[in-house]
Amino acid sequence: xxxxxxxxxxVCFITQCAISSFGAQMVVRESEENVPSTFSSAVPNGDDKxxxxxxxxxxxxxxxxxxxxxxxxxxxxxxxxxxxxxxxIMTILLVAEAxxxxxxxxxxxVTCSANAAxxxxxxxxxxxxEQMTVDELLRATVIGSANDAATLLGEYIxxxxxxxxxxxxxxxxxxxxxxxxxxNATGLDDTTEAHLTTALDIGIMSCELLKHDFITDYTTVxxxxxxxxxxxxxxxxxxVRFYEGTTGxxxxxxxxxxxxxxxxxxxxxxxxxxxxxxxxxxxxRFETAKSLLSWxxxxxxxxxxxxxxxxxxxxxxxxxxxERADVSVPQIATELIKKGEEEKITVKTDLCxxxxxxxxxxxxxxxVAVMNGENTxxxxxxTATNEVKKLTLPDxxxxxxNFLATGETKYPF
Numbered sequence: 001x002x003x004x005x006x007x008x009x010x011v012c013f014i015t016q017c018a019i020s021s022f023g024a025q026m027v028v029r030e031s032e033e034n035v036p037s038t039f040s041s042a043v044p045n046g047d048d049k050x051x052x053x054x055x056x057x058x059x060x061x062x063x064x065x066x067x068x069x070x071x072x073x074x075x076x077x078x079x080x081x082x083x084x085x086x087x088x089i090m091t092i093l094l095v096a097e098a099x100x101x102x103x104x105x106x107x108x109x110v111t112c113s114a115n116a117a118x119x120x121x122x123x124x125x126x127x128x129x130e131q132m133t134v135d136e137l138l139r140a141t142v143i144g145s146a147n148d149a150a151t152l153l154g155e156y157i158x159x160x161x162x163x164x165x166x167x168x169x170x171x172x173x174x175x176x177x178x179x180x181x182x183x184n185a186t187g188l189d190d191t192t193e194a195h196l197t198t199a200l201d202i203g204i205m206s207c208e209l210l211k212h213d214f215i216t217d218y219t220t221v222x223x224x225x226x227x228x229x230x231x232x233x234x235x236x237x238x239x240v241r242f243y244e245g246t247t248g249x250x251x252x253x254x255x256x257x258x259x260x261x262x263x264x265x266x267x268x269x270x271x272x273x274x275x276x277x278x279x280x281x282x283x284x285r286f287e288t289a290k291s292l293l294s295w296x297x298x299x300x301x302x303x304x305x306x307x308x309x310x311x312x313x314x315x316x317x318x319x320x321x322x323e324r325a326d327v328s329v330p331q332i333a334t335e336l337i338k339k340g341e342e343e344k345i346t347v348k349t350d351l352c353x354x355x356x357x358x359x360x361x362x363x364x365x366x367x368v369a370v371m372n373g374e375n376t377x378x379x380x381x382x383t384a385t386n387e388v389k390k391l392t393l394p395d396x397x398x399x400x401x402n403f404l405a406t407g408e409t410k411y412p413f
């Protein structure tokens with residue numbers, strides 16, 4: 001009689017569920033773990049060198065974190081200046097993107113045009129009709145800063161130098177480089193007054209280029225050669241040889257631009273880029289770049305917050321064909337923080353204790369937040385990895401029949 005009475009109660013309950021959806025109390029489980037704080041925007045920036053913690057011997061300079069794109073230090077970051085061959089960072093970026101998208105390959109052979117062969121300045125003396133692979137041209141551009149090779153690569157990607165320059169400017173706009181106007185693929189400025197950019201914009205495209213991991217196979221090479229050793233390549237970026245952790249990136253020098261460099265380096269998972277524009281001599285640009293990078297490595301670390309162990313479990317599903325829904329655990333990105341602030345941040349997880357069926361795959365069941373006090377630095381969704389359909393009347397009766405047949409003591413609902 002007791003089991004029959006319980007069965008009647010179940011029937012009443014199930015009938016009610018067939019008319020309306022199951023209610024579920026959204027109970028939240030909270031868990032926290034101390035992790036480092038994010039970057040503070042209160043850093044010396046602007047147009048006053050005396051406020052900077054390092055000596056800047058240049059017209060403009062920027063120090064940025066490659067991972068986040070955050071500016072750590074800056075001096076005249078938005079004034080428009082001639083970039084000289086630092087321009088080639090955009091040229092190299094577009095080549096890297098064409099390679100990664102399979103539009104071209106490193107093994108492709110490219111025939112030199114009259115236009116590319118006519119370029120002056122730094123070059124590998126390409127002759128019209130001469131063939132080189134994309135790999136060889138990229139080495140010449142990155143290591144030797146060859147204007148003829150850079151122009152030829154642009155022509156190969158877009159069909160002509162003018163079309164490639166249009167692509168350069170379009171990509172700059174997409175990246176948020178608001179104060180940039182490229183007129184060629186090389187940075188040659190003898191006949192132009194309008195080929196201009198800023199330290200900040202160079203930093204932006206430098207960070208974007210470094211997302212292509214293979215490019216450091218070129219930017220970290222000190223010496224190389226082409227034409228079976230007949231043409232020697234020596235990297236114009238001396239930091240490759242003399243500064244620990246250097247990953248690149250590009251130098252540039254003209255009478256109008258002065259001495260420029262976009263110098264990147266990586267230590268202990270912290271990747272930084274220092275842009276220096278308009279130094280009076282080569283030594284000043286490298287010393288300024290080293291000072292910026294060293295200051296960054298001394299004051300910041302890159303840290304990946306961790307979700308507290310056991311904080312994320314499956315979620316109970318009320319009125320579903322399955323009793324629980326599995327939860328996808330997000331990958332937490334690294335955070336740039338000042339050294340010594342490791343104990344100021346918390347990671348907080350909010351996860352539903354139960355939820356009503358149906359549950360859709362990808363449905364949000366909670367969040368993970370990286371917090372700095374009351375401020376949310378980053379937030380990630382916790383989602384269902386599987387679909388859980390709602391119980392139907394046939395499902396209900398099957399569960400009841402199984403309950404009666406097996407003699408289980410736990411009610412199926």
